[in-house]
Amino acid sequence: MMLSASLKNSSTYLKRTAPFARRTFSTQLPLLQRVSGVETVKNYINGKFTDSKTNDWIELRNPATQELIGYVPETTQDELKEATETAAAAAKKWRQTTVLARQRVMMDLQYLIRLNQDKIAENIVQEQGKTFADAKGDVFRGLQVVEQACALTTHLMGEKLTVAKDMETYMYREPLGVVAGICPFNFPAMIPLWMFPLAIAAGNSIIMKPSERDPGAMMMLAKIAAEAGIPDGVLNVVHGSVDCVNYICDEPQIKAISFVGSDRAGEHIYSRGSANGKRVQANLGAKNHAVLLPDANKQAALNAIAGAAFGAAGQRCMALSTLICVGETKDWLPELAERARNLKVGYGMDPDTDVGPLITVQSKERVERLIQSGANEGANLLLDGRGVTVKGYEKGNFVGPTLLTDVKTHMECYREEIFGPVLVCLNVDTLDEAIELINKNPYGNGTAVFTNSGPSARKFEHEIDVGQVGINVPIPVPVPPFSFTGSRGSILGDMNFYGKSGLHFYTKPKTVTSLWKESDSSHSRASVSMPTMR
Ligand code: NAD
Numbered sequence: 001m002m003l004s005a006s007l008k009n010s011s012t013y014l015k016r017t018a019p020f021a022r023r024t025f026s027t028q029l030p031l032l033q034r035v036s037g038v039e040t041v042k043n044y045i046n047g048k049f050t051d052s053k054t055n056d057w058i059e060l061r062n063p064a065t066q067e068l069i070g071y072v073p074e075t076t077q078d079e080l081k082e083a084t085e086t087a088a089a090a091a092k093k094w095r096q097t098t099v100l101a102r103q104r105v106m107m108d109l110q111y112l113i114r115l116n117q118d119k120i121a122e123n124i125v126q127e128q129g130k131t132f133a134d135a136k137g138d139v140f141r142g143l144q145v146v147e148q149a150c151a152l153t154t155h156l157m158g159e160k161l162t163v164a165k166d167m168e169t170y171m172y173r174e175p176l177g178v179v180a181g182i183c184p185f186n187f188p189a190m191i192p193l194w195m196f197p198l199a200i201a202a203g204n205s206i207i208m209k210p211s212e213r214d215p216g217a218m219m220m221l222a223k224i225a226a227e228a229g230i231p232d233g234v235l236n237v238v239h240g241s242v243d244c245v246n247y248i249c250d251e252p253q254i255k256a257i258s259f260v261g262s263d264r265a266g267e268h269i270y271s272r273g274s275a276n277g278k279r280v281q282a283n284l285g286a287k288n289h290a291v292l293l294p295d296a297n298k299q300a301a302l303n304a305i306a307g308a309a310f311g312a313a314g315q316r317c318m319a320l321s322t323l324i325c326v327g328e329t330k331d332w333l334p335e336l337a338e339r340a341r342n343l344k345v346g347y348g349m350d351p352d353t354d355v356g357p358l359i360t361v362q363s364k365e366r367v368e369r370l371i372q373s374g375a376n377e378g379a380n381l382l383l384d385g386r387g388v389t390v391k392g393y394e395k396g397n398f399v400g401p402t403l404l405t406d407v408k409t410h411m412e413c414y415r416e417e418i419f420g421p422v423l424v425c426l427n428v429d430t431l432d433e434a435i436e437l438i439n440k441n442p443y444g445n446g447t448a449v450f451t452n453s454g455p456s457a458r459k460f461e462h463e464i465d466v467g468q469v470g471i472n473v474p475i476p477v478p479v480p481p482f483s484f485t486g487s488r489g490s491i492l493g494d495m496n497f498y499g500k501s502g503l504h505f506y507t508k509p510k511t512v513t514s515l516w517k518e519s520d521s522s523h524s525r526a527s528v529s530m531p532t533m534r
Contacts, residue, residue, distance in 0.1 A: 047232025090233030142193025367420030444488030
């Protein structure tokens with residue numbers, strides 16, 4: 001009786017979901033607010049794309065051209081409050097839908113994202129600058145988390161145990177209510193997709209704050225989510241920077257925050273959000289080391305290292321930004337420099353481009369300053385990517401692949417996360433020294449070893465204190481059956497993004513212990529034997 005009532009409720013609640021055939025129309029997904037000229041990016045609150053009433057706007061520029069493509073609002077406190085109220089009201093209804101109903105919405109969401117993958121990728125190229133192929137990968141790696149969300153019926157199954165005569169304890173996971181996601185600029189589709197699909201599939205409503213530097217992909221995903229049947233108020237998108245983030249940290253109705261970004265913002269959000277009693281998961285910066293052993297397959301290793309150091313212009317938290325050459329492999333560096341020199345710097349939609357622009361003029365200046373600091377502190381500038389110009393895109397924030405060799409651990413270029421196409425190379429004599437050096441670095445996001453020796457690989461795997469290890473794999477980001485397991489200085493909080501841990505982050509366990517005495521059953525036969533008082 002109760003079950004059919006709740007099914008009825010959930011189907012009424014989801015009635016606004018269009019028939020499936022209609023939803024395929026969204027291949028022509030509009031770019032919303034910027035179809036003509038310079039326009040403002042809207043908020044998405046209670047199922048409506050609305051203009052902010054703020055007077056405070058952030059410029060949104062194409063990093064390859066500096067073209068002004070829009071203004072992003074510093075959403076007002078009143079609008080943030082409205083998003084919260086709407087999310088809180090929606091969460092109350094959404095949690096009553098069955099997990100099967102939510103699974104169906106996730107299936108439609110994954111289908112529609114797949115259908116619109118190229119359009120989202122194109123938007124990423126315009127706002128973020130990475131190459132079109134890489135931008136498609138950005139969408140695809142996020143899509144894999146949506147696919148995981150489709151499997152939540154199994155992942156959300158509870159547990160049950162008979163603990164005494166007629167007594168059972170069972171555990172199931174309940175949604176938290178309203179949660180929030182705060183995103184960085186470097187994966188404008190993948191990282192929002194780490195957050196809102198699992199949060200919503202688990203029965204929460206969510207307020208997303210994409211990076212103010214490239215919010216377009218999240219806006220497109222919001223439009224798709226509405227078409228997939230995510231009800232009004234369950235997904236909301238607000239924009240802004242510090243004030244908006246501080247509101248999220250302080251608002252009591254928001255129960256949990258997912259954050260990905262820099263150390264500075266992450267440490268602030270983690271401490272402020274936690275102090276306010278919220279659950280916070282925060283993925284921070286990185287310095288990922290590759291170890292090159294003399295028994296490695298030289299050609300394959302050099303290709304992998306060049307791709308992982310300079311791809312996405314080094315703006316990946318899992319970029320291999322540091323190379324440790326063991327023994328004679330330092331003699332391979334001129335060949336690595338040659339490969340790096342041959343990578344084409346350019347506009348992301350040019351199919352020949354390997355390395356796009358950096359996100360802002362300030363990022364470019366910072367990266368160039370750190371290159372110079374390496375040279376000033378005694379490193380050898382084997383390949384200098386500064387001063388590169390791209391025909392037709394002369395104003396772009398381009399820096400070409402750069403190699404600093406003979407780097408020492410005290411140098412600023414080693415200590416700082418550069419977040420640009422710069423590979424810093426250090427020399428050691430043994431694998432033990434390489435392991436010791438990596439374990440001394442405060443970060444623990446990712447690392448990779450290149451070798452043909454099983455024993456060396458095994459030693460590295462077991463002795464290295466880094467959360468994600470690649471063996472002949474340069475960027476070992478796990479797929480969503482696992483979680484993203486960066487460690488040490490690269491994470492605050494102990495619940496990882498996506499995978500089982502991701503679903504656990506957005507839910508809390510409830511245990512129930514029930515006693516239904518068999519002897520109390522009114523439908524059993526009358527006992528005619530003499531009572532024995534046992
Ligand atoms: P960022 O910290 O500048 O911005 C991330 C978010 O925090 C944005 O939404 C921004 O509005 C907000 N923010 C920025 N400064 C703030 C402040 N002072 N107070 C409150 N909020 C603030 O990061 P970014 O430059 O967009 O992204 C690059 C960084 O993200 C790199 O350090 C990279 O390593 C890291 N990152 C880490 C992972 C990971 O999984 N470990 C993944 C991607 C990116």
